[in-house]
Structure formats: structure tokens, C-alpha cells
Amino acid sequence: MDIRLIWLAVGTFAIGVESFAISSLLPQIADSTGVTLTQAGYLVIAFALANAFGAPVLAALTGTADRRRTLTLAALVFSVGALWASFSQGYFDLMAARVLMAFSAGLYTATAQATGVAISSVDHRARAISVIVGGTTMAVAFGAPLGALIGGLVGWRGAYLMVAAFGVIAAGSIWMLLPAGLRGAHLPLRQRIAAIGIPGVPVALLTTWLYMTGGFTVIIYIAALTTKSIGLPAALVPAVLLSFGIGAAIGNVVGGQLSDRLGSRQTIIGAIVLSAALMFGISGVVHLPVAVVGPVFFGLIFVWGFVAWAFLPPQSSHLLGLSPTNAPLVLSLNASALYLGIAAGSFVGGLVLQNASVNDLGWIGALFPVAALVLTVVAAPGRERLTGEMRLG
Template sequence: MDKRIYFLMIISFVIGMVELIIGGILDLIAEDFNVSIGQAGLLITVFALIFAIASPILLVMTAKVERKKLQLVCLYIFFSGCIVTVFAPTFTILFIGRIILALSGALLIILCLVMAPSLAGEQYKGRAIGIVSMGVSASLVLGVPIGLLLGNSFGWRAPFVLITVLTALSIIGVHLFMGRIEPKPQIPLKQQLSAFKNHKITLGLTTTFLYITGHTIMYAYFKPYLEVTTDFNANWISIIYLIFGIAAVFGGGIGGVLADKLGSRKTMVIALIIFSALFFVFPYSTDFLPVYFIIIIVWGILSWAISPAMQIYLIEIAPESSEIQQSLNNSALHLGVAVGSIIGAGIVDTLSVKVNPFAGGILITLSLITVNISVKSKKKTSYKTKSAI
């Protein structure tokens, strides 16, 4: 397989880190700019919201641009967003930096996913997409512990200095190693949105949105939750985040294996039952550390184990338009991150961070209801895939 595919995986990891890396340093940012934890959490919200909405739109708008050229343009814009973030003198400037990073990062991730199959042979296309996707998932779950370690040691700007350096190296790498890749015909946005006419697909996407929203309500504010409910110091909190991240990375593989053995439907239902129960039990386990750590590990595994099962499920529903479903599922995931961080911020600022796991559990329980309705409803194909124009 073309080694440049692994380079695309590295780029996707660097870009993906920016989204949630800020979750572990919200308190440091809030203190520096004299804002509340909830207000600082909006930095996660704006990024995820733009990411969810912009990626399919920008992909259509740039459908005719040569891929290496487009990737370099996006990387330079992303680099400028890193510079704005690192040197932001006010919270408003930092917010603008997040918008720049989100707009360029949204297209960069999709570009990596699109370019990978073009570099792989026909027999390796699926594996190529999987390798790039692994970079994205790893960045989302490892970004927070990396940010936490660097932020506590050198200040909240340090993680973004690292990302700035890695982005600069990525730009050099694209210049040196990536050849021209001509664009392929893209699926029109109108046709992508027509997938919502299929109720099973709509309910599946709603499931992704709900469980990620519930997960984010807790995960985006996990550090302040630990600080309020436990006596763990900064080092122990970093270790907990690292344990969670490793568990989450393995969760994607475990979810794929379970989906193959048990079927996508059964895997999703079982995983969501355990997932929702964990959030309601979590607040009562802080006095029993072995149980507490087991719950954190299982939570980490389940947070990404559901995703491959859902992807397989969406492909099974309408294999002729599977690429559309994958794109929309990605948007639903990031929209869930955005909404979850908003809800979590509201709870933290108006009630207490101790309420977050219960709110998250309610959303995940709702996702269990939607996935059951989707699985049990009759298959309805209300649209046909048209040739891309």
C-alpha cells in the first residue's frame, strides 16, 4: 500500500486533535481570560458546529479543485488559525482563531478521507479509509490528555504551539511527498440531504447525534467534574484521561469485531444499554476506586465501539448510497459534540457539574429508544442514487 496514506493519517490526527484538545485546559483558559468554564466550553461548541455543517458544503464547493493544491491551501489557513490561537490576546480573538481552525480543518479531514482511496489500489480502498479514520478517532480521544499534560506543565497555549509545529511539518511533507490528485465527481449536496427521506437512516443518524451529545455533556467537562468530586491531583487526572483515551482507541476495533460477530443491530442496542446505565451509576462509584476505574475504561471503550456498528448498519440499510450516509453520520457526530458542549456549559454555569452525568445518561437513553425504533421499522428506500455531477 502507498506509504503516503499513513502520512494522510498523521495529517488527520494533527487536525483532529484541535477539536477536543481544549477540553482538558478549559479551566486554564477561563482563568486567563476571566470567563466562566461554560463560556470557555463554547470554544468546543463553535468548532464542532462549524465542522458538522461546513464539511459537506465545502466539499461540494471545492469539487473541481486539484486535491494537493486544495490541501495545501487549507493547511496554510489552518496554520494561520494556529498562530491566531497561540498569540490570542483576548477571548474574542481566541474564538475567531477557533472558527478559522474549524473551517479549514473540516475540509482537510474530508480531503484526507477522499485522497486515501485514490492513492491505494482498488483492493485496498477500504483499508486506506480505515487507516485515515483511525487517525481521526485517535486524535479525538488522545487530544484531551495531550492538552492536559502540556497545559498543566507549560500553560494552555503550549498544546497549540505543538499543533502549530506539526502543521508546519505537514505542509512541508505535502510539498515534498504528495503528487497531483485530480478531483473525482462529487455527490451533489441536494442528493446527500435526500438520505433523510429514509426513516431508518434518519433515526440512525439521530441515534449517533443523541449518544454523542450525552457523551460530550460529560466528557467535555470531565476535568472540572473530577476536581469537584474526587481528591485526584493534576497528575492523576492526566492518567485518567490517558486511560480513557487508550480504551477509546481500542473501542473502535472492539466495536467492529462485535458488529461482525453479533451483527450491527444487536451490538448497538447492547452497547447503548450499558452506556446509559454507566452514566447513572458513575456518580455513586467515586468512593470505590477499582469500580470507578473499570467504569471509566468501559465508558472509553463504548464511546467509540458504537460508531463502527452504526456505520455498518447504515451501509446495510442502503448500500447503494453508503458514502452519503457516512458523510451525514460524521456531521451528526460533530453536531452532537457541539450541542453536548452547549448543554454541558449551561449545566455547569447554572446548576452543578455533578448533574452532567445524569443529563448525559438521559440523552444516551433517548438514543437507545431511537435505535430500537430504527431497527424495528420496515426498510423503506425512498430515493435512488443518481450519478454524480
């Protein structure tokens, strides 16, 4: 494996740590900044929207720039944003810092994937993308629990200092290891957005959006769910995230393997069905005898992490199969759909907390993958190019 791909993945790891650890930090942030938990959730929405809409624009503007400089600068700006967040003075100051982080994160991820493809041979391009995306998976598995642990020990500001350090490490490594002069082709924003019109892509993007909306309705408020609904101590929130993360890391690998063996469509449908069932189950845990609530909750979270992350490799494989020659474009659009799902899930979760109870997060979140299932089944396979799909290794 090309060692440069590993260091590109360090940057996606840093971004992933911040994106997923914040779910455990929101109660602290709400208390520190004097806002409600729902208002603290708007920080997630701001980050996700800035990432979703900023990434295509910035990628178009920097498409022909030296990729080593672009990646290094993006990682450093991300670190500056994390430092700003750590020393922020109030809610809106913190939100501005996270918006800056989101812009740089979106640019970094899009450029890192394009760079991984550029420095890899044709028969290893999908594998290169999977390595870089794997940085996010590792962040879910280990970075988010680590951020939650540090947040519990020294506060949420300390967690942002850790994120800034990861960003600096990624920037230094990329500057030393990537060759200078590596540039991409100029792809205007109109051409990037036009990829939405590829047959089958709109349905796939809407499926990603619905799926992520449901999942993030729950996961963003996992700390509140763990403590207020399940009744576990706050000290166990990092363990809950670790359980989810380990399941996600395994599910990411198994999802790719199942996609190779069974086909992406079958794997996607299976992940959607199981994810919806597990989220319904999370809302039902509180009705079990007190003695088993904790163990069953941990078990459900582990299996949910496995199933939730098993969706992403076959979905990427499906999109690549729809248009292999436009791989960077369709994957970039899928990333935007993913972050729009994060924003929508945070918003829906906030509405649930305002108008219902924290225990309702699970079953309400489950409605979105149910809608994704209906969409996927109704979309006739004959109208999409389902053969010759490229598998992510």
C-alpha cells in the same frame, strides 16, 4: 498498507488532538480569558457548529479541485488557526481562531476520506476510511493526554503550538506523497444533503447525534468533574484522559470486530446500553468510600472510553450498508451529526454547571443514549436495509 493513508491520518490526528485536548484546557482558558467555565465551553460549541455546517459546503465548493492542493491548504490553514489561537488576545479572538480551524478541519476530514477511497482498490475502500478515521482515535488515545500534559506544563497556548506543528507536518507529507491531478466528481450541496432522504439514514444520524450529545455532556467538562467532583488533583487530568483514550483505541478495534461477528445493529445497541450505564455510574462514584473513589473512577473512565468508541465503527458500517454507492455522502453526514452532538453536549453540560452540580453531568448525559436506545429499538429493522452491510476493517 498504502503509506499515503498514514499521512492522511496524521492530519486527522492533529485535528483530533485539538478537538479532544480542549476538554482539559477549558479551566485554564476560562481563567486566562476572564470568562466562566460554561462560557469557555461555548468555544467547543462554535467549533462543532462551524465544522458540522461548514464541511458539506466547503466540500461541495472544492469537489473538483486538485485534492493534494486542497488537503495541503486545509492543513496549513488549520495550523495558522492554531497559531492564532496560541497568540490570541482575549475570548472572542480565540473563538474566531477556533472557527477558522473548524472550517479547515471539516474540509480536510471530508477530502481526506474521499481521497483515501480514490487511491484505494474497491475491496480496500472501507479499510482506507478506517485508517484515516483511526487518526482521530489515536488522537483520543494519546494526543489529547499529551495536549493536556503540555497544557499543564507550559499552559494552553503551548498546547496550541503543538497542534500547529502537527498540522504543518501533515501538510508537508501530503504535498510530497500524494499525486497531483487527483480530482473528485462535482457533487452540488443539494445532492450531498439529499442523502439524508435515504431510508434508514435519518434514524441513524439522529442516533449518532443523541449518542454524542450524551458523551460530550461529560467529556468536555472532564477536568472539572475530575477535580471538583471526584476530588483528584489537576495533575491527574492527563492520566484520566489517557485512561479514556486507551480504552477508546481498544474499543474502536473491538467494535469493528464485534460488528463483523454479531452485526452492526446488535453492536450499536450494546454500546448504547453500556455507555448509558457507565455514565450513570460516573455520577455515583462520589458516594463510594473515599479510599476507593479514585481507582473506581479511573476504571469507569477506561471502560467508558472502550464502550464509547466501540459505537463508531458499527455505526459507520451500518450507514455504509444502507447506501454503499453513497458512502462518502452518508459518512460526511454522519460526521456532521457527530459534531452537532459535540455542540449540543457542550451546551447541555454548560447548563448543568449553571443550574446543578458538576456531579450531575454523568446521569444527565446518560439520558441521551437512553433516548438513542429507544429510537434504535423502535425503528423497525424491516424498514431498513440491514443485509449486505459493508464492514469497516
